[in-house]
Amino acid sequence: MAHVPCGPYVPCFTLDDADVMVDAAFACPVCLRAGTRVEIEVAGNHPAGSGACRTCGATWALALEPRQLLRLSLDPPCKTLVLLGEPQPAPLVAGDLDEDRA
Numbered sequence: 001m002a003h004v005p006c007g008p009y010v011p012c013f014t015l016d017d018a019d020v021m022v023d024a025a026f027a028c029p030v031c032l033r034a035g036t037r038v039e040i041e042v043a044g045n046h047p048a049g050s051g052a053c054r055t056c057g058a059t060w061a062l063a064l065e066p067r068q069l070l071r072l073s074l075d076p077p078c079k080t081l082v083l084l085g086e087p088q089p090a091p092l093v094a095g096d097l098d099e100d101r102a
């Protein structure tokens, strides 16, 4: 697995771009294949994370604009596997319902 030392890569897409444009923006910088995996940390005003190619194994750093993060969280693209690092709400379990009724 090779790390691409290009500094934080800033993908080029806008909030209302079609899925194919967003997938293309996250294509691997080494082999240019789509279908990469990106992990984004949501903390702060400057979302950042990393990308990994599921074909050649290359990895790279990512920096996003807040609007790009909004696009990924509301409507993730078809081919790119997007993992957001924000904490998810705890699932509601049956015990919680019983406590509310007491």
Ligand SMILES: [Zn+2]
Binding pocket: 028, 029, 030, 031, 032, 033, 053, 054, 055, 056, 057, 058
């Ligand atoms: Zn690749």
